[in-house]
Amino acid sequence: MSASDPTNAPVAQPAAEGRPGWAWRPFALAAPALILLVAVIGYPLFIIVLRSLSEPQWGVQNYVWFFGAPVNLTVLQRTFAISAWVTLVCVIAAYPYAYLMTAVGPRVRLALVLCVLIPFWVSGVVRTLSWVILLQDSGVINSLLRAAGFDGIKLIRTQTGVVIGMAQVLLPFMILPLYSVMKGIDLRLMRAAQSLGARPSRAFFTVYLPLSLPGVYAGAIIVFILALGFYITPALLGGPRSTMLSTLVQTQVLSLLQWGRGGAMGVVLLVATFVLLALAAPVMRSRYREAGRH
């Protein structure tokens, strides 16, 4: 595989903007990336859809099996529930944090931004290991609790543990869009509301909160969609009672060699993701436009 072959020809030709016959040039530039995209994403996803419909024989038996088995439905429901919890935790934690980022001086802001970015500095797998160290029965949190005279609590291999770990990984994806919307909000509007007699809490709920909602939507959608497909964190922090859909897919394919069933589960996950994206796209676009108008 040579990195150089896609680079020749198109760029080297003389400028011909607007000249007829050159309309294909932009497409030629994008072509290598598109070809790789089709080969390494498009074709494999097509194979998965195909196998879900053709193994062991043609038909929708794998989907009938998936939606017919209560175990699968429990996991599907749990996957959505965990993602919803993670999203909720992220919104609650990110909202005050992003607000503080807009309200402080440049030095403190830099420190706050660094705290958001530092988690990206270590490998994702190592970060999950850190959560194992923190949450395990002989871990940091339980050691501190016992030192303070409390009983230890069960965190590892529980749904709570999975939510805590996942929310930490996804929190930056909530804070950053929220901050970018909040820093555009004109704070004089709050002062105007208060000068007209609104108490601070009322001014917040009727003026500031609605203006910041586009950021909440954007962040929540990203977090929810990413959470749906999580695999590593639930695999290491969770137990059998917090299995998510991704783990089930992996078990079907790698352990049971049931490509059809695993494929059908994968397709369900894929469809859920794209339906959510499609539902969110127009809402977010119009909200952004509103937010941009001030």
Added chain:
Amino acid sequence: MEMKPLTRLLLGLVCLLVAIWLVAPTLVVVPMSFNENKSLAFPPQGFSWQWYQNFATSPEWSASFLNSLKVASVVAVLATVLGTLAAFGLDRMKAGPAGLLRMLMLTPMVVPGVVLAIGIYAVYLDTHLVGTMLGFVLAHTILALPFVLIAVSASLEVFDRRLETAAASLGAGALTAFRTVTLPLILPGILSGLLFAFATSFDEIVVSLFITNPYLKTLPVQIFSSITRDADPTVAAVGTILLLATTLLIGGGMLLLGRERKGRQ
């Protein structure tokens, strides 16, 4: 916004907790890596460098580390070249097709990891790419491509194309204009794309877990199998080394950037 002192105090306290929650998991590996016992229980006992020695001398760990470096370097270059070309192409297309193609090219970011992983695994089984360098490079490149596309597109958006026209009117060919005018101006975007591509590949785990085999493992795969096998503090040592390396890299980059900015003013 006017706030009562109590509200202000509460806000600060909540944010402090969130900051600790964000940062603590990053730092907890550091004390664990000097543990004397082969355990990840807290608090660590005694002090020793043995896990760092183990990382440096064990063939399993050093091989996987080198594999990751190799794959990530090739991926960084390949994804940056393909992504930059694509960003140029999309920049010069009509809005309609450009929007559609951009959406297509960003799909690797939203497709659930495991779904992509079983698909690629299926194709790789048929094409004998499981456990090969080429297999890792291809899969990681496609996952890194969106980051390059976003970074370069952002620089192209603020790039004034009349500069290219000016260069052409002064007699520069397209290549000369690109090399002497366009490239230097969008270089920050390309470089950050390169960095993101390297990091994406170096950190990729889900697809890697499926396309790996016992003869070719990347570092995240090795870390994952070590975590699932036993409580080996070598993982904490690796985490600490990675943390230190990134800190130095980012710190150095920030210093360089700051100096360059000062030099230009």
